[in-house]
Amino acid sequence: MKGFSYYTCADLSSATRALQELKGAAVKAGGTDLMDLLKERRLEPTDVVSLHAVKQVAVKGELSALATLQDVADSAWVKENFPAVHTAAAEAATPQIRNVGTVGGNLCQHSRCVYFRNRNFDCHATGGEGCPALDENAFHRYHAIFRGTHCVSAHTSNLAPALMAVGAQAHCLHPDGERTLDIGLLYDLNPAQGKPNHLTLRPGELIRAVQLKPTPLARNSIYVEFRERQSFDFAVASVAAAVHVEGGKVRQARIVCGAVAPIPYRARAVEDAMIGKALDPAKAAAAVVADAQPLAGNQFKVVILKRLVQRALEGLKA
Numbered sequence: 001m002k003g004f005s006y007y008t009c010a011d012l013s014s015a016t017r018a019l020q021e022l023k024g025a026a027v028k029a030g031g032t033d034l035m036d037l038l039k040e041r042r043l044e045p046t047d048v049v050s051l052h053a054v055k056q057v058a059v060k061g062e063l064s065a066l067a068t069l070q071d072v073a074d075s076a077w078v079k080e081n082f083p084a085v086h087t088a089a090a091e092a093a094t095p096q097i098r099n100v101g102t103v104g105g106n107l108c109q110h111s112r113c114v115y116f117r118n119r120n121f122d123c124h125a126t127g128g129e130g131c132p133a134l135d136e137n138a139f140h141r142y143h144a145i146f147r148g149t150h151c152v153s154a155h156t157s158n159l160a161p162a163l164m165a166v167g168a169q170a171h172c173l174h175p176d177g178e179r180t181l182d183i184g185l186l187y188d189l190n191p192a193q194g195k196p197n198h199l200t201l202r203p204g205e206l207i208r209a210v211q212l213k214p215t216p217l218a219r220n221s222i223y224v225e226f227r228e229r230q231s232f233d234f235a236v237a238s239v240a241a242a243v244h245v246e247g248g249k250v251r252q253a254r255i256v257c258g259a260v261a262p263i264p265y266r267a268r269a270v271e272d273a274m275i276g277k278a279l280d281p282a283k284a285a286a287a288v289v290a291d292a293q294p295l296a297g298n299q300f301k302v303v304i305l306k307r308l309v310q311r312a313l314e315g316l317k318a
């Protein structure tokens, strides 16, 4: 690991100011993602700003960005009003990682693409040309089936699709002030060359908290995933879905898929087509995967995603 200066901030405002001054500094919350990237020398910042001392763990009304995944999984309020978010947090990673990994870090975690994670390869995200994952002999198993222009990595956050399905928003803090974004707007499918993540956050900007509003849609939400090891693993594919049904007709629907695109994949056209009709899980599931463009090594993900969408919608109150 390359040496760096380490700064500890007691609150998020001073962290955003430190980040603005220390151009190119990395942020460490729980560190479960960042430390791997530093050890692998994929990121080599001169400065690291730690949020470890920030005391902010609210999990009611809003989720603090510093709340751990376990804080979210333990919250009765989240479980009752946002079942998709509760399941997504409770099923992520291992107990050890859930105890230190934070909400903000989970939303901002880097791609798990094996080529991005290996400093012997270059790609669009590291400032290079092309995508090693598109090589015909590449290892495609865990890559995207809905592609970006330059990137076919899969976004593996459990929380992002679940929070999008329940209509959550992120409060983002910058030295110039605070702004509020729908969770989906935190992500950019086609970032600039050399940008190591798919985030729309500006330099120095941090997620302060995630706002959750209990609604009929959010209460009728679900998160399902397929992973290879049941003990712990990243999802091969995941689906967060939510519907508000009245008088047998869908009034509102959200279907957000994880681990199938470089950012959480929201099936907006399918959601729109469901409005005003009876819930038809099989039809919606077929429509979600209709535009999939799998790689040679991950065609199985299309089948898995279709089954997950159907299973998720069948698990909701119609």
Ligand SMILES: Cc1cc2nc3c(=O)[nH]c(=O)nc-3n(C[C@H](O)[C@H](O)[C@H](O)COP(=O)(O)OP(=O)(O)OC[C@H]3O[C@@H](n4cnc5c(N)ncnc54)[C@H](O)[C@@H]3O)c2cc1C
Binding pocket: 026, 027, 028, 029, 030, 031, 032, 033, 034, 035, 065, 066, 069, 091, 092, 093, 094, 097, 100, 101, 102, 103, 104, 105, 106, 107, 108, 109, 110, 156, 157, 158, 159, 201, 205, 206, 207, 208, 233, 234, 235
């Ligand atoms: C073995 C293993 C298994 C895992 N399995 C899963 C899984 O099944 N599902 C899943 O979703 N994840 C999984 N993860 C990833 C893990 O959940 C996330 O790494 C964790 O939630 C990240 O939180 P953190 O606080 O440790 O982030 P950090 O490592 O501290 O930060 C990660 C990134 O987020 C940025 N960041 C952190 N906080 C903020 C903030 N408030 N505002 C803006 N940017 C911020 C940092 O700058 C950094 O770039 C796994 C990780 C490992 C190592």
